[in-house]
Each structure stands twice: as structure tokens, then as C-alpha cells.
Amino acid sequence: MFADDDRPTPKKLHEIGCDLSFLSVAEIEQRIALLHKEIERLEADKLSKTSSRNAAEQFFKSK
Known part of the structure; x- marks a missing residue:
């Protein structure tokens, strides 16, 4: 409806x-x-993402 372009x-x-x-x-x-x-x-954020990736890798390695 309104353009955000006019906001400073x-x-x-x-x-x-x-x-x-x-x-x-x-x-x-x-x-x-x-x-x-x-x-x-x-x-x-890097640590959080690395931890999540490592957990996922461990999960799929155990299958």
C-alpha cells in the first residue's frame, strides 16, 4: 500500500x-x-551453525 522508499x-x-x-x-x-x-x-553464530552441522553429521553417520 505505502512505499517504504520515502522513509529515511x-x-x-x-x-x-x-x-x-x-x-x-x-x-x-x-x-x-x-x-x-x-x-x-x-x-x-558460526559456533551455533557448526554445532548443528556436527550434530546432523553424527546423526546420519549412526544410521
């Missing part, structure tokens, strides 16, 4: 490869913290 897009907190020359040390530290949290999230 949220500003990205960090974009890989962006120019860092205008950032303060505090802003860089914030981005580093953000990226560490993202790495932790990715590693947790």
Missing part, C-alpha cells in the same frame, strides 16, 4: 573501508567497540 534510512555507524581522517580518537574507539561486538556475534 538509518545512518550507518561504520562502513568498512571508510575514510577515518575526520574521526576523533573517541569516535574511533566507539567504532572499534562496535566491530568487536559484531565479531563476537558472528563467532557465536
Whole structure:
């Protein structure tokens, strides 16, 4: 019914490869913290998927 195109897009907190020359040390530290949290999230998801895959492989090996 309504197009979502007219909604403002949220500003990205960090974009890989962006120019860092205008950032303060505090802003860089914030981005580093953000990226560490993202790495932790990715590693947790990877672990979950690996565990699920290993369980499935063990299930089908036992058959």
C-alpha cells in the first residue's frame, strides 16, 4: 500500500573501508567497540551453525 522508499534510512555507524581522517580518537574507539561486538556475534553464530552441522553429521553417520 505505502512505499517504504520515502522513509529515511538509518545512518550507518561504520562502513568498512571508510575514510577515518575526520574521526576523533573517541569516535574511533566507539567504532572499534562496535566491530568487536559484531565479531563476537558472528563467532557465536558460526559456533551455533557448526554445532548443528556436527550434530546432523553424527546423526546420519549412526544410521
